[in-house]
Amino acid sequence: MTVTSTTSRRAPLPRTWSIRASDIAALVAGNAVLIGAMWVRHGQLIELHSVTGIITAAGQLAALYGTYLVLLQLVLMSRSPWLDQVFGSDRIVWLHRWVGFSAILLLAAHGVLTVTGYGLANGSGPIGETVTMLTTYPYVLLATAGMALFVLIGVMSINAARRRVSYETWYGIHLYTYLAIALAFMHQLAVGTDFLGDPVARLYWLALYVATFSLLIAFRFGQPITLSLRHRLRVANVIVEAPGVISIYMTGRELDRLAVRAGQWFRWRFLTPDDWWRSHPFSLSAAPNGEFLRITVKDVGDFTSKLQRMRIGTLVFVEGPYGILTGAQRTRPRVLLVAGGIGITPLRALLEEMPAGKGDLALLYRARRPRDLVFRREIEQIAALRGATVHFVVGHHGTREMPHDPFEPRAIQRLVPDVAQRDIYVCGPVPMMDAVRRSLHALHVPDTxxxxxxFAF
Ligand SMILES: Cc1cc2nc3c(=O)[nH]c(=O)nc-3n(C[C@H](O)[C@H](O)[C@H](O)COP(=O)(O)OP(=O)(O)OC[C@H]3O[C@@H](n4cnc5c(N)ncnc54)[C@H](O)[C@@H]3O)c2cc1C
Structure with a gap:
């Protein structure tokens, strides 16, 4: 297996979806308007003449929009390729976080406003009304259990709590979202003012659920199963690249039909007795070549440490490809790749694949110690073949050998004087990425x- 050839591409490119962010925004806004209209149609504006009416009507609106946001959450997590293409995984994760917190706030508001409004209207007070609803209204007890699960998921997603539990625990708790949705679903149709006696509203609501779950089934199950069965990937080789860093080579059937770009990543599930149940994201560290796939993994925890001892022949299940750190984002003929640590993986693949004339490609690769530089020889060979410029930026910042931040604006400009005329691809530790972005802004490089x-969700 040779990984430094820059021969013509033998793998097809992923499908490009013609959908734009504005189309998605219009669809989301259109449904939001329909939901508001449904609320008005069911006479909620008439309720606004009294305080109790306002409170109850607001509770109803909060329920409708809270549920709508929960469904949008599921769409964001459906791993739909068109969403990935439009927003990219980083922005999807950001949206998921804030849509999630907003949904939980609205659903909690629904509970509080509804018992307060009803309690004031019939004189039983919020506590008495809570007891009445829990004990006599159909499915409300189940919905309350669902609400408690949503709150638990929200609390566990606050950064301070998230950091205290393993990724697997946090992810496992997130799976309770489906249970929470199921528990809440029936009470909407059984007691929701907007659905009682209105078959059109019920049909519309059901259609939202069906559309959302269809996306989930198609892209979280259908697409990965089809892809994995078609390509039957197996571990072909494992080699040590640097202390605590290995590359895993995988071969399979018809890899020349696997549509993927350099810079993209998959979720990998190695089918071993211990770990078949969990998938982890890793970028391709060599450009797709139709013969094999390669990932390069740094040992940072439980799973990545086990990967260091992965058996040859292990079957691999994949989901993807995902990610928009690819040549498709390019706006300029010249490109600068900025890598820190294991963030070199997608950039190493891009260095190999990105079309460029002599001198158009430059790489800054930051590592603390020379021995932490992964692929040094490969990178030098590719650079020589492609006429690319490479700067290995090695050393401990703050010492005599590197007194200044190597990514401060002047330092970047000294190494790459035409930086403002280039597209810049950055991958590495988050503080480094933030520092590079700040410096690029100072050098008047636009965000586009x-x-x-x-590398962290
Ligand atoms: C898009 C993307 C591409 C990546 N590419 C590479 C790569 O090419 N090479 C490389 O070495 N690393 C890469 N990573 C990081 C890699 O996925 C994590 O280091 C690895 O999953 C850690 O697992 P662990 O159990 O060994 O460590 P843990 O100690 O359990 O986790 C360390 C951190 O890794 C993240 N993480 C853990 N498990 C998962 C999971 N199942 N899904 C998502 N994130 C998780 C969490 O932020 C966690 O805090 C990438 C991450 C992302 C998001």
Whole structure:
């Protein structure tokens, strides 16, 4: 297996979807308007003449929009390729976080406003009304259990709590979202003012659920199963690249039909007795070549440490490809790749694949110690073949050998004087990526020329 050839591409490019962010925004806004209209149609504006009416009507609106946001959450997590193409995984994760918190706030508001409004209207007070609703209204007890699960998921997603639990625990708790949705679903149709006696509203609501779950089934199950069965990937070789860093080579059937670009990543599930149940994201560290796929993994925890001992022949299940750190984002003929640590992986693949004339490609690769530089020989060979410029930026910042931040604006400009005329692709530790972005802004590089990928969700 040779990984430094820059021969013509033998793998097809992923499908480009003609959908734009504005189309998605219009669809989301259109449904939001329909939901508001449904609320008005069911006479909620008439309720606004009294305080109790306002409170109850607001509770109803909060329920409708809270549920709508929960469904949007599921769409964001459906791993739909068109969403990935439009927003990129980093922005999807950001949206998921804030849509999630907003949904939980609205659903909690629904509970509080509804018992307060009803309690004031019939004189039983919020606590008495809570007891009445829990004990006599159909499915409300189940919906309350669902609400408690949503709150648990929200609390666990606050940064301070998130940091205290493993990724697997946090992810496992997130799976309770489906249970919470199921628990809440029936009470909407059974007691929701907007659905009682209105078959059109019920049909519309059901259609939202069906559309959302269809996306989930298609892209979280259908697409990965089809892809994995078609290509039957297996571990072909594992080699040590640097202390605590290995490359895993995978071969399979018809890899020349696997549509993927350099710079993209998959979720990999190695089918071993211990780890078949969990998938982890890793970028391709060599450009797709139709013969094999390669990932390069740094040992940072439980799973990545086990990968260092992966058996040859292990079957691999994949989901993807994902990510927009690719040549498709390019706006300029010249490109600068800025890598820190293991963030070199997608950039190493891009260095090999990105079309460029002599001198158009430059790489800054930051590592603390020379022995932490992964692929040094490969990078030098590719650079020589492609006429690319490479700067290995090695040393401990703050010492005599490197007194200044190597990514401060002047330092970047000294190494790459025409930086403002280039597209810049950045991948590395988050503080480094933030520092590079700040420096690029100081050098007047517009955001449209900066493309990055974070290795942490
Ligand atoms: C888009 C993307 C591409 C990546 N590419 C590479 C790569 O090419 N090479 C490389 O070495 N690393 C890469 N990573 C990072 C890699 O996925 C994590 O280091 C790895 O999953 C850690 O798992 P662990 O159990 O060993 O460590 P842990 O100690 O369990 O986790 C360390 C951190 O990794 C993240 N993480 C853990 N498990 C998962 C998971 N199942 N899904 C998502 N994130 C998780 C969490 O932020 C966690 O805090 C990439 C990450 C992302 C998001």
């Amino acid at each position: 020329q900066i493309h990055d990928e974070r």
